Amino acid sequence: MRTITYSQAIYETMREEMARDPNVILIGEDVGTFGGVWGVSSDLMKLFGEDRVRDTPISETAIIGAALGAAMMGLRPIAEIMFGDFLPVAGDQLVNQLAKARYMSGGKAKVPVTVRVTTGAPGSAAAQHSQSPEGWYMNVPGLKIAVPATPADAKGLLRTAIRGEDPVLFFEHKMLYATKGEVPEDPDFAVPFGQAAIRREGHDVTIVAIGGMLPKALEAADMLAREGIAAEIVDPRTLVPLDKATIIASVHKTGRVVIVHEAHKRLGPGAEIAAMLAEEAIGYLDGPIVRVAAKNVPLPYSPELENFVLPQTQDIAEAARGLATRKL
Amino acid sequence: MAITDYPDEKLLHLYRQMYLVREFELRAINERRAGLIPGFIHSCVGQEATAVGACAALEPTDVITSTHRGHGHLIAKGGEPKYMMAELAARTTGYCGGKGGSLHMSDFNLGILGANGIVGGGIPIAVGAALAFQQRKEPRVALSFFGDGAANEGAFHEALNLAGLWKLPVIFFCENNLYGEGTPQAKQAPVADLAIRAAGYAMPGVIVDGNDVLAVYEATKAAADRARAGGGPTLIEGKTYRYRGHYEGDPMVYRSKEEMEAWKLRDPVTGFRARLLAEAGLAEEKLHALEAEVQAMLDTAVAFAAASPKPQPQTALEGVYGDTDGGLVF
Numbered sequence: 056m057r058t059i060t061y062s063q064a065i066y067e068t069m070r071e072e073m074a075r076d077p078n079v080i081l082i083g084e085d086v087g088t089f090g091g092v093w094g095v096s097s098d099l100m101k102l103f104g105e106d107r108v109r110d111t112p113i114s115e116t117a118i119i120g121a122a123l124g125a126a127m128m129g130l131r132p133i134a135e136i137m138f139g140d141f142l143p144v145a146g147d148q149l150v151n152q153l154a155k156a157r158y159m160s161g162g163k164a165k166v167p168v169t170v171r172v173t174t175g176a177p178g179s180a181a182a183q184h185s186q187s188p189e190g191w192y193m194n195v196p197g198l199k200i201a202v203p204a205t206p207a208d209a210k211g212l213l214r215t216a217i218r219g220e221d222p223v224l225f226f227e228h229k230m231l232y233a234t235k236g237e238v239p240e241d242p243d244f245a246v247p248f249g250q251a252a253i254r255r256e257g258h259d260v261t262i263v264a265i266g267g268m269l270p271k272a273l274e275a276a277d278m279l280a281r282e283g284i285a286a287e288i289v290d291p292r293t294l295v296p297l298d299k300a301t302i303i304a305s306v307h308k309t310g311r312v313v314i315v316h317e318a319h320k321r322l323g324p325g326a327e328i329a330a331m332l333a334e335e336a337i338g339y340l341d342g343p344i345v346r347v348a349a350k351n352v353p354l355p356y357s358p359e360l361e362n363f364v365l366p367q368t369q370d371i372a373e374a375a376r377g378l379a380t381r382k383l
Numbered sequence: 384m385a386i387t388d389y390p391d392e393k394l395l396h397l398y399r400q401m402y403l404v405r406e407f408e409l410r411a412i413n414e415r416r417a418g419l420i421p422g423f424i425h426s427c428v429g430q431e432a433t434a435v436g437a438c439a440a441l442e443p444t445d446v447i448t449s450t451h452r453g454h455g456h457l458i459a460k461g462g463e464p465k466y467m468m469a470e471l472a473a474r475t476t477g478y479c480g481g482k483g484g485s486l487h488m489s490d491f492n493l494g495i496l497g498a499n500g501i502v503g504g505g506i507p508i509a510v511g512a513a514l515a516f517q518q519r520k521e522p523r524v525a526l527s528f529f530g531d532g533a534a535n536e537g538a539f540h541e542a543l544n545l546a547g548l549w550k551l552p553v554i555f556f557c558e559n560n561l562y563g564e565g566t567p568q569a570k571q572a573p574v575a576d577l578a579i580r581a582a583g584y585a586m587p588g589v590i591v592d593g594n595d596v597l598a599v600y601e602a603t604k605a606a607a608d609r610a611r612a613g614g615g616p617t618l619i620e621g622k623t624y625r626y627r628g629h630y631e632g633d634p635m636v637y638r639s640k641e642e643m644e645a646w647k648l649r650d651p652v653t654g655f656r657a658r659l660l661a662e663a664g665l666a667e668e669k670l671h672a673l674e675a676e677v678q679a680m681l682d683t684a685v686a687f688a689a690a691s692p693k694p695q696p697q698t699a700l701e702g703v704y705g706d707t708d709g710g711l712v713f
Contacts, residue, residue: 124496128511152507161479249708
């Protein structure tokens with residue numbers, strides 16, 4: 056298997072799917088000539104032409120609305136929104152139109168739209184370019200939410216999104232673009248939604264790590280291993296649908312759970328997972344459900360302040376250690 | 384074009400459609416009062432000519448997006464009154480199986496991409512449909528109906544800008560009925576003619592008498608021909624007036640009886656009917672026959688709706704996704 060970056064994995068998937076299906080198009084700000092501000096769409100405009108790879112004005116409402124209307128007519132648009140922070144600019148088209156089109160029509164409207172969007176703090180980008188808005192949209196039935204954490208998942212989940220039948224918010228963590236990993240070459244390689252991955256096995260404590268938190272959670276698990284604590288790491292891969300069974304099975308095994316995400320703690324994805332565990336797995340738990348997440352303030356600019364607000368490897372290790380060594 | 388240049392068949396069709404829209408609305412209002420229809424209704428009584436004139440200029444393969452005041456648009460694009468009435472009555476036989484109601488009716492086979500509960504919400508969607516037509520080089524046109532109120536929404540600006548930029552085959556049809564909900568247009572926009580905004584998007588802006596179905600038809604036909612030939616979008620503003628409140632039950636404290644009575648002298652339906660008799664020389668019996676046919680159709684529609692089953696509660700969970708991932712999505 057080849058080792059490629061998360062960014063290359065996304066690029067390749069778009070290239071392969073556009074080559075395979077003429078109905079797949081890419082629209083967004085600077086996705087064409089520029090190749091994407093994150094470089095992800097690279098030479099796709101050269102390869103597929105300005106008709107299928109379209110640079111748009113800075114018009115998030117029009118981007119999502121156009122993707123929706125085009126999907127109703129049979130296309131499979133990929134719409135790129137440069138920063139997750141900009142999703143609310145397209146709020147109505149995303150929440151009231153795209154998410155609900157199928158349901159409101161009694162199931163007749165088919166709207167396969169993949170919204171590729173970045174998430175997370177890239178470092179000193181401050182309050183309007185650093186947010187992790189996944190949880191905002193978990194409260195909107197009709198959307199699916201993918202949070203790939205590895206290059207292979209970036210590829211496999213994006214393929215599933217593009218070939219699927221539903222609107223997907225595909226969150227690409229900015230700090231993961233340059234990370235490398237093994238990615239299968241099979242042109243049909245896909246990762247199904249709603250299937251979590253066990254990234255590391257352990258029996259002392261479960262760490263549910265979402266998206267960009269996976270590398271930090273793995274680091275924390277290494278630290279804990281040196282202390283004799285075996286952490287199990289579960290990566291949900293998609294938040295909607297959520298693989299409850301895998302999370303519950305891990306908690307059944309360990310009896311302890313830490314949920315880690317970069318989104319703000321209050322009503323972040325961890326709140327839903329914690330509530331789910333409280334409803335469905337409370338009997339397996341030997342301690343409180345602990346969340347490690349961004350503090351409930353806007354993301355600050357200063358590195359000192361930002362590092363304090365964002366969850367760090369140490370925070371994850373401390374939380375897991377606290378649970379694992381807790382006297383029952 | 385003079386009215387005498389139109390074939391009788393076309394004139395009768397336009398009149399029939401307008402009469403159907405008017406009578407459908409009056410029936411719906413009655414049936415809501417009678418308890419058949421549980422939800423709210425924003426009726427388009429008084430605005431029949433914009434809906435019918437514009438849709439008459441479209442081909443069956445063209446598409447429209449509609450508004451909260453959308454019953455007329457749907458009927459004009461070929462929507463069947465019985466499925467519409469059943470949807471209003473929240474029955475399984477309705478256009479959306481009772482999940483949409485007045486604000487969300489759609490029929491994708493007829494090119495009706497949906498009424499819309501959000502002011503301005505359908506405009507970017509029409510642009511997207513036009514994008515698909517352009518990208519696949521299909522000679523089809525998308526038309527978006529919206530009101531004067533929507534012309535002050537951000538979605539209007541983004542959609543028209545994108546369509547002007549890409550020369551998309553789309554028609555923006557503004558039904559200016561002078562009121563955005565309960566506030567007059569003069570208090571909502573610094574310009575009286577919204578069509579002048581077209582200049583900012585490098586597209587023609589056309590003002591028509593929105594109560595004259597032939598004027599609306601001709602303006603829309605010209606825009607559709609141009610769009611189909613690759614000439615890009617057009618903004619049409621049809622000046623019209625709604626007779627009833629923003630919604631049924633609106634106390635209408637914001638306008639005068641005199642104003643309402645003055646507009647009724649320019650009624651799009653009865654005015655056109657009078658012209659058919661006086662100027663086109665059509666026999667009144669023909670109109671009577673057509674009116675009777677429409678009334679019978681509406682009798683059937685109401686009976687169909689009333690006799691149709693209400694949905695089983697569990698079916699509320701169906702249709703959210705095309706693929707539920709084995710039920711995991713819930």
